[in-house]
Amino acid sequence: MAIDPESPLDKLWQEYGRVFQDFDDLTLARWLAQTLGQLEGRAWRLSHPLLGAYRLAAQIAHDRQIWLKRLVTPPAAYLEAPCCRAPLLPLLTRDVLESGLVCQNCSATAVPFEEISAEIQSIVKLWAEEYAPVHAVAHWEDRQRKSAGDYDRAYDNAAREAERLLAQAGAQIAPRFLEFYPALVWEDQDECLEVRPEDIPL
Numbered sequence: 001m002a003i004d005p006e007s008p009l010d011k012l013w014q015e016y017g018r019v020f021q022d023f024d025d026l027t028l029a030r031w032l033a034q035t036l037g038q039l040e041g042r043a044w045r046l047s048h049p050l051l052g053a054y055r056l057a058a059q060i061a062h063d064r065q066i067w068l069k070r071l072v073t074p075p076a077a078y079l080e081a082p083c084c085r086a087p088l089l090p091l092l093t094r095d096v097l098e099s100g101l102v103c104q105n106c107s108a109t110a111v112p113f114e115e116i117s118a119e120i121q122s123i124v125k126l127w128a129e130e131y132a133p134v135h136a137v138a139h140w141e142d143r144q145r146k147s148a149g150d151y152d153r154a155y156d157n158a159a160r161e162a163e164r165l166l167a168q169a170g171a172q173i174a175p176r177f178l179e180f181y182p183a184l185v186w187e188d189q190d191e192c193l194e195v196r197p198e199d200i201p202l
């Protein structure tokens with residue numbers, strides 16, 4: 001999730017994040033470590049306000065290289081992320097086959113798909129492969145839209161399928177990762193199909 005300085009939503013999040021800019025390094029490190037403790041043991045919606053706050057703080061911590069300064073000890077259950085050495089809090093998205101699990105601190109790949117435990121890899125692969133053609137409907141070219149006849153209907157059907165698949169990710173797949181990570185985040189929206197978190201009840 002690269003930040004686009006021109007996007008109104010990203011500007012708003014930058015404004016939200018100013019509260020953490022005012023924290024000194026030690027205060028920020030303590031806030032992150034305490035929040036990681038509270039995140040432990042659950043699979044979280046990306047849209048959860050606590051996660052939104054954590055992500056803002058973590059990105060500022062990444063810019064300031066807080067975790068490399070070893071100011072606090074994070075909760076012991078968290079491994080070190082290979083990408084940026086922050087405590088590993090992975091994000092599951094529909095792009096998992098290409099991007100793996102994404103780091104909430106630096107937005108890089110924290111766990112490549114091939115390194116996901118074999119036990120869940122096959123389930124995740126099936127899910128992502130089922131999701132890909134559904135998501136692709138949002139990106140159909142004119143030719144494909146015309147051949148579908150009623151594109152609005154195809155789009156609505158795809159959005160409903162995406163809701164079902166995202167609910168499956170949140171209810172069944174994300175919790176499986178808790179065997180391997182103390183906490184995990186799953187993306188509970190599909191912006192291209194206009195599926196919002198509130199469309200995905202668990």
Ligand SMILES: [Zn+2]
Pocket residue numbers: 081082083084085086103104105106107108110
């Ligand atoms: Zn990272």
